[in-house]
Amino acid sequence: MPYSQPWMRQGQIALDNCVKHIAELKCMLQVRTDERDANLKLAQQTNELLQEVTRERTQLQTQMHEMQLEKESLQTEAHIARANAEKVTRELQEVTRVREQLTERLAATQTELKTAQIDAAGAKRALEAQSERFATMHATTMRAEAEKAAAEALTQRVEAERAAEVSAREATERAMEEERAANEAEAARAEEERKRRALCAVEVQDDTRELLEIEIAAARAAMMPSVGKGGKEAKPRPMRLDADGNVLTRFNDPEELLQYLEEGERGTKPLVTLLRASWLRAKMPETLPPDRSKLPAEAFISASELRKIYKQSKEKKRKLLPIITVLHPNSSPHAKGGPHPDAEGAIVQTVCEALDERWDQFTRKRGTGGDSGISELGVFFDWIAFGEGKSAAGAFGLFYAHELVTVWMIPEKKDALSKQFDYTGGWAAAEHRLATLLKSTSDLSGYSGPWPQLLDLSEDIDSEHNERIHRPSPSEPLAFRTRHEFGTAAYVEGEDEREVVTHMYRDALVEMFTCAQALTFNRLGWLDTDASRLALLLPLGSQVQELHLSFNSIGDQGLFLLAQRMTQMVQLKVLNLAGNQIGDPGASRLSGALTEATALQSSLFNLDLGQNNIGDKGALALAASVGGDTKMALRKLNLKGNPLSPAAKKGVTKALKKQAKGGAPAATGR
Template sequence: MQAHLRPSDGPGRFSNATTPHECRSSGKRGPRLQPGCGRAPGVHHGRAQRVQRWKIPTHVIYSQNARGLKTDSALTEAIDALRYRSGFSAGLQETWRTGLEEIEEDGFVFLGAAPAVQNGRGSKGVGILLSPLAVAAWRAAGAVVHNDVGPRVIAVRMEVEDSAGRKQGLFQVASYAPISTAPDTEKDEYETALACVLSRRQSGDIVIVCADTNASIGRGCLGGQNVNYGAVGSHGIDFLNDSGRRLRSFMELHDLAALSSFFKKPFYGTWLHPCSKLQKQLDHIMISRCDLKRFTDAGACCGQLIDSDHSAVFCKLRFTVRLRRKLEPRAQLARLDTAPLLNQDQAVQFATDVVMSLGTSDASAVSYSTLAKAVEKTAAETLPKRERPAPLWFAAKEGVLRAVIANRNATFNAHQRQPTADAAARYREARSRVQLEIRRAKSDWILGKCTAINDGICGATGSAAAWATVKVLKAGLAPPRRAPPAKMKKADGSLADTPEENASVFADAFSQLYGREASFDPSVLDDLPQRPVAVGLDHVPSDDEIQLATSKLHATAPGPSGLHARLWQALVSTSDGFGFVRHLVQHFWETEEDSMYADDAGLAFCSRRGVEVETPKVVAHFARWGMEIHVGKDGSNGEPRKDSKSEVLFCAAAPTSYNNPATYDGADLSDIKLPGGYFMPSVIASGAIAFIDAGWIVAYAAAGGVLKPRQEVPNVAFLSFNDLVLATRRSLWGLPIIALSYPWLTHGHPDPDGANLRRVAKALKALTSTGQRFGVFWDFLSLHQHPDPANDLMRTEAQNALFKQGLGCLGTLYSHQHTLVLRLPSFPEGYKKDLADDNNVSEYADRGWCATESAWSSLTKWSNKSLDLGRMKSNYRLFAYHNLIKECARGGGRRPPLLPPQFTEELEEKSFTNGKEDKPLVKELYEASFKEQFAEVTVLYYDWLLWGDAEAAQLAVIFANGFAPRLKKLNLDGNQIGDEGCKALAVALGKEGAAPRLEELDLSHNRIGDEGLKALANALGKGAAPRLEKLSLDFNNIGREGLEALAVLLKEGTVPLLKAAN
């Protein structure tokens, strides 16, 4: 029986679908179907089935010779064209790209195969462009790409559904044949590659070969063969050459057919011969001959996907793709029915199963994450899934309906086993009975609700019952469904397409509503009376308090983890299960750690001890209202108040224009307080520094723009202060501010040809791929410049004052631990130093400002916050942010921090354009930044920088002089530090006041041997780092002697908090 592709009937249908019969004129739409094709014997084909046949979605697959798809803009053009045409996928030939590629953009995926190196302009290369729908089908089939047979053939397999909801494979191939004058050996290689790929299709797959065949195959069959069984139909251009004969033989051998030759069209040409000016039909979509009747249309397109000398060809096929997303663990837990846990016996059994899953009854050895996983696993294994609610009308007559449905299914099975006339009649009768009972159930339900409404109106049951019934009746016959989220209107008037865009609109609206400057006097809060100290609460929570708090957990919102409140309530029903929860609560009370775990589980326990608490979530919440939260010391017991020492975290509005700071309303701005120091929005608000939207830079570079001085940059390019505040709230990794360090290419303009602009835009595109918004400091765009010094057009006095104010803040901007610095130490490719006299030929390291900016960024920043863009190589498409960090941060030539005297000594050898004024300023700024950053730093991550002994010794000098008194964690993982470097660190830590608060030292993945470890153990034994709790030495060259020295240290207990992990 012929299986037409159409959508599945879906759940909830009570009739068995039949395959409709359809006959078409062979001269217009497609081949005529054989009589009786697709009919089930003895089953009536009514009008309803014929109408539903046209509801099947039709998908279009395109093929075109691209004649060059080298650039990203050309690829974006192809994606836009496929989106505009609502295409399912496209096979592309002559892409002229290089290597194997998998590029994702806006939900579309491009898969390419091409030579490693193209000769000249390039001629080879094929690709397949998948729409989001095709991507889902491709991933459902395993996301396999067949690109290993050469640069002329590529294939993918996709998984869709046919008319009965069965899985159906689509095997799409893109191929580019050699030209007709190519040697036979090249043609043999191409046919071998194509045959190899075709052999990988699975049984039953629909083969679709999108090919530029470079051959004219004529029309009709050769040798009097029946047209219904040949490879070429009766339509097309009647011209046949040698390459066409060869292609016909290949198609006959592999049972393929040229699809467009079976559909009558006004024109067939796909390529115009440059000499004869005659149309040639070189581009074809070839399919398996047995699947010909599945396609509804094919031929040459009116127009192209992208600009080329070839026309595009298309084919239409009916099928459906189910976009079933894999449920997250939280969603899977939400489907579980926790009602059985209300039974005490089942709750006890659940708690027992959780404890058995843990394998231990020692609560102190189990963390929250381990306990949560055990609870989740036990719930998934023991609890049933909630049944999907049936329609109300079905539930009212469920007994009758279930019986007739069961009878219908039985008669259908009998008819399938023995398809006689009597069996078919019984099956038709059973189907009719089902439909009759469905109509009767719906009618009875509606009449019953109308009767209830009449009773309410007449006063028998009251108007409340009547209106409640109206609400039920208004909901309709279908089961209640959650309404789709409303699409918010964006600033440009268009509607949001994704939940993220919806959230962005909400965030902007709330920011405008609540982010304004407060109109009241904050000092009033200091005069408000505080609650008296509740002495009775200052104790470790008792068992009764924990039991009471657990019993009062709400079962409405399980939180991000998805663990329902009833799971925790069932867990505490046994003494062993309660012991684990009690340990979590008491551990949090004593240490105030793992608070986010308790929040994720839906357990809300507040700290009541007499200490200040500033958890990230609490601070972030109250930051939106310009407050900090303090708990306990003054007896406020968790009430928010404005402390006299607190800073307003986010406040006031930014100027509407960076180029016109007079529009600023003059509100008093305080500093944004973040871990690791302060950042000064007052400088931003005054207009001294303007931050550029990273997205604007990417778009400007893509349009071929060239940098202009700040005074000529449009206002749309700038981020306002409110924009920065909003981006900071959404940032998960610090301040969303980027500072660029690069050498000017000429004395008058930093980048006259836009070469560096395009390099920086490439990095910014990768960084913004996660959806994060960044403000970029680019000196030429962010500070006021001389508009045209050659014609004596200079900065105004006001602009000059702002320029100097901005220079004074550069130290904080580049050295702040939470800003990101992009270093561009190399010249752009093809840059010629002798191109013009105006060119600046000094290297990056020899320039005063560049060296200073690099030194600032080397102070306390984590290793992933100072990137060397000179190491950027890849074309970032997938995992762009992480790939950029991996290439540009690890081993990126970053130096260790320099002491101010060392920096001053090196600075004498650097060149400045205005040395008399800049050198003293730079020295002062560096010393201030050095002291500011190291005085407050608590965590230093210098990992995977490939530092050796010399760099470790330089770092040791800083610690030896006591410049990092608050340091708690030092991470030197992934470097090349040996014994000498470890000895230098040991000597430095042994100095008085070097690291009095150091708690964690990570020296893993280095080259430390026995001598280095013995020196470190000796220093620790003499009192160095007295608070050290964790020492990591994995993957070093440590032998027996070093381990013995460490064992003696642990045995003597001279470092009381340090314990052996292994």
């Protein structure tokens, strides 16, 4: 057979190699073709980009040329105006010179006329010639008088223009003076309002006292049955606990917010819609419509997706809800039908810029420890979130006060020194107070969660200072009622709306304080007045185990008030007052509270008074109360950084050791 011949097999092998080489050449050709197509596409994109840049450059050059032409036109007009003014001046000078000449000539003519009259007996020809000369000179004089009148009219017109300019300048100065006066009046009014609010914040009115007595009795009844005001048994406040024994409320349980959103989608509650953060980043809308029905479906994020994202979060210490609430000066659920709260789009554009700048902080995609599990966020704009504001107003504050929600704030006013925010609208003021009440991540010591929960969008987006939000001391429960701290705040619908805000703030504040287990107010610059405002609410904290007020400016007077009300905190274990301005009087008053209050004796374990102004007198008073016959739970007392003598330090150590006998080892606070 011919196929069995060696030459035939060799030819087949050569043919197979040729086919193989042809296939490889085809592959190489295909690769080169793909590379050529990619390079052609890249070149086309580069040409298109170059053309776009060229068009923009041409437009800018055209604009610059037009501006240059306009500048040259204005310079030309100014030059012509100056030339006209100089010409008028020269003509006026010329007219004056001609007038003087004519005056001299008129005097000469009169002299000649007299001579002619004297020489009347002269020749008739000389008399006629003289008469003709006189007539010519008279005509010249008349013309000179006319030119003089025209010059005087021109002078009057110039003077009138100058007078009008002076009048306009004076009117401008008067307007500026009136504006300065109006600004001074507004500043004075704002200062009076600030003083009024500060006075209302310090004064405790009767209706506030009565409410606090009822709520404090209810908080105690939640722990054990007690007799309320008037001999009646106080109604206990129901409390829910999680698997770790922590108290759950509407404002710290993630399910409260997620279920509310889901029930709104099912129609059992008012629908609340949140915008998708990635849609805002992609579209960068100039503004948002006043009605959410005008937005596409892809602009919104569902409650089920938010729940899934929350469960996928990889944060171990503290998981925050993937929800951002925007607080702005025009915030209100009752604004439907009124002016658009963001007609110019400034709020939306600021939020979009912040989202774009801080996106990696949420997702941690680049260089921050790996994927956070957060792939999307829901953004709450009040005029988009609520379709019918009145039906959902009761839950409005939940989206600002919830401890796991992030709030981005745009202040109406901000004090340059204290950085305190101020809002004239009642809703915005209440939302600001609720948002800054218990979110401990907002103090100046930094945030402990995966991202800062409070952000100031009036600062530069890439600045760390907009993470340092000043938290005001808490206002009393009825602060938004008339004749109270925020009693003059503005509302769209008047007193009815004021009542809604009052109830919203009161209920939220009482529930949050009653169920809080830790209160953290470090590094906020608080003074004695701020401590007094907090002291008013401390008896509500029946569940509070830790109270942190370190590195503020609280002095003896503030500690007096805190110690007076702190005696009713039956579960307080940790009290941190380090880095304040407490002296011997304050330390002595605190030692008295420890001696008098059985609740503090049995609960307080750790007391930190380091870096204050406590001397030997205050330290020995504390040592006397701790080392007395009464058995106390106190095992840690920190007085480091105070001006103590060795004898005082020794006395404190001895008192702690005495108290620790038979119990846990003492931690001496020298």
